Amino acid sequence: GAVVSQHPSWVICKSGTSVKIECRSLDFQATTMFWYRQFPKQSLMLMATSNEGSKATYEQGVEKDKFLINHASLTLSTLTVTSAHPEDSSFYICSAGGQGHSDTQYFGPGTRLTVL
């Protein structure tokens, strides 16, 4: 299947700092990528849809000014957690794939964010 990578795989930062997470589709182009968050022992929650060349679409309850998404190319989307706080500590996962109903979404390996 297609490969989606994320960088970094883990990051520890101090409260109040900003952290950028990259999501890349390695062997295909993705006009749309998705960002999820997963807390321990819970399921994945969709945060936002990243659209190449246009603004991201955020799910209800997700602050767009706190979680900045940039999808500048067909293979790269970035999620920046601004002014991170301990409650933002989580596992962040991106996915990418085709647009059709039968097209498979492939997930990245995830990024573990720990805010001290």
Added chain:
Amino acid sequence: LAKTTQPISMDSYEGQEVNITCSHNNIATNDYITWYQQFPSQGPRFIIQGYKTKVTNEVASLFIPADRKSSTLSLPRVSLSDTAVYYCLLRRRALTFGSGTRLQVQP
């Protein structure tokens, strides 16, 4: 909302066949049924996807009845490494994850 319902957990032993059933009563005409596997601290891994009847690949089979309101993922001869959480989803533009089924395989 593309809601699915599946058992919270299942237990099995190595070498057994495991069947995980998922209910999706509000499936739409365009929805495909997709199953993912997730290990701790990893992103979900695609297992199998189907629209109707039966689909088989090298790791699993997916059975979908004619009304498509449910589906069953079949894992033949599971091993310890199949211990994971399995998610059943309806393939739409964005995937909505339910609670998944936590499969524990014992020796």
